[in-house]
Amino acid sequence: MSRFVDAHLGRLTPYVPGEQPQGRTFVKLNTNESPYPPAPGVAAALNRERIEAMRLYADPNCTKLRQAAADYHGLSPDQVLAVNGSDEALYFAFLAYASNRNVYYPDVTYGFYKVYASLLGAKGIAVPLNNDYEIDWKDYFGKDGMIVFANPNAPTGHYLTHADIKRIVMSNPDQVVLVDEAYIDYGGASVIPLIKQFDNLLVVQTFSKSRALAGLRLGFAFAQKALIDDLTRIRDAINPYSVNGLAQTAGIKSFEDRRYFGECVSAIVKTRARTTQALEAMGVTVLPSLTNFLMMAVPNMPGEKVYKGLFERGVLVRYFDAPRTHAYVRVTIGSDPEMDAFLDALKEVIA
Ligand SMILES: Cc1ncc(COP(=O)(O)O)c(C=O)c1O
Incomplete structure (x- = not known):
């Protein structure tokens, strides 16, 4: 140093x-x-588009990709932000909702939550998992700061039901509840449909795992428009072109091949x-x-x-x-x- x-x-x-x-x-x-x-259509499209995608700046708003994500999840594009890997969405959210404040996450969970808290001057409060390595919704009742957890949790693999997540979201109406769904595709059900109901729910997903695009760096945040606008402001204050053109094309092609x-x-x-x-x-x-x-x-x-x-x-x-x-x-x-x-x-x- x-x-x-x-x-x-x-x-x-x-x-x-x-x-x-x-x-x-x-x-x-x-x-x-x-x-x-990745889906076969990804490689074919990247081969076609790679030179132009390298020469030009990409669409900073990821218009087509956000439309594809919105169609896939039954949302409108203003409820979607595309990001350079879901870590970036986590970072934006910590910056927006946790800087210099309290933030709560499980004691055994994705290591980056603690790092972002400490980077951004937040007070990270680790809430112990129970003896079976499970998140207990009762431990997150009425908190005074953002709540973040992975569902299913990593590295434990435990899955919290929609009913339990709803209890956390409803008992913290004035705090953002961030659900990191990096591993949701392997048997869980996403809480994305709940964002219509709750203005404090923020859901983050990645294309690094089930979509086989870890190297391209692509992820998403899903929430009501106001939260997405917050994160977009931050994106535009740091790096408007955070999602490159190849990643945008790859994401669209991946959504197409269900x-x-x-x-x-x-x-x-x-x-x-x-x-x-x-x-x-x-x-x-x-x-x-x-x-x-x-x-x-x-x-x-x-x-x-x-x-x-x-x-x-x-x-x-x-x-x-x-x-x-x-x-x-x-x-x-x-x-x-x-x-x-x-x-x-x-x-x-x-x-
Ligand atoms: C729970 C969790 N969230 C987020 C990420 C980051 O994924 P990405 O590659 O989209 O930044 C990971 C990666 O290991 C993860 O395990």
């Missing part, structure tokens, strides 16, 4: 992303990407069930998951040791070095052959 940096930034602990290994080939099950390629999307998600759900069964047969503890990952613990073996044992065998998973997660590792659901390789390696580690 230089001597010029703001003291506050000097004290910040930045987010540590999962490894993106360069050089060595791994069975890569650490950052919840899709093992399947069948392919459904097939990829079904394949993951099937592989998740099979992997869970195999792990449980080995005596491994697996938290119930409606996501494309499993949080699992090998009895009497710290998560770090499992992580290292798998790493040595060419399988990359994620270990979170924190008091409530140190017994666990998080494993992305890959293709069937990838999961077979993971299970074989895990058998060796346990032996």
Whole structure:
């Protein structure tokens, strides 16, 4: 760090992303990407449009993409903001609704919430999950700041019902409730339809997981127009062109191919069930998951040791070095052959 940096930034602990290994080939099950390629129409459109999309500035308002997202979800385009990965929507929301205020999130959840809180001078308040690693809506009753949680939660995989989310939203009418639906497509139901009813509900989704476009950086925020206008103002005060032209084209093409999307998600759900069964047969503890990952613990073996044992065998998973997660590792659901390789390696580690 230089001597010029703001003291506050000097004290910040930045987010540590999962490894993106360069050089060595791994069975890569650490950052919840899709093992399947994006919809076939994506590659064809990008091949056609890539030169112009690089030469020109993209449409800052993402007009066609927002229309496609609005049509897909039964909304109007002014209830949609396209962003450069859902992290950007989270950042805008923290900036708009949490800077220098309180913000509440689960003690075990996506690590960026804490980082954004600290970056923006918010007081981040970690609300403990219950003993089954579940969010209890009662813990979020009548708070004095923004509430943010992932549904299903990460890295635990637990899914909160619409009824429970409604209770949180209704008991906090003067606070924004941000529901991060990065993993909603793997068996949950989105709360996007509820935004018509609640002016304090903000829903964020990503195209990095179920849509297989992590590298292009695309995500969305959904809310009533007033909240979307807030976030758009912030976007336009930072980087109006945050979503590049290739990502806009890819997003539209991905929305168009509903069948392919459904097939990829079904394949993951099937592989998740099979992997869970195999792990449980080995005596491994697996938290119930409606996501494309499993949080699992090998009895009497710290998560770090499992992580290292798998790493040595060419399988990359994620270990979170924190008091409530140190017994666990998080494993992305890959293709069937990838999961077979993971299970074989895990058998060796346990032996
Ligand atoms: C819960 C959650 N929210 C948001 C993100 C960020 O996704 P994106 O790639 O769209 O920025 C992730 C990525 O791992 C995540 O797990």
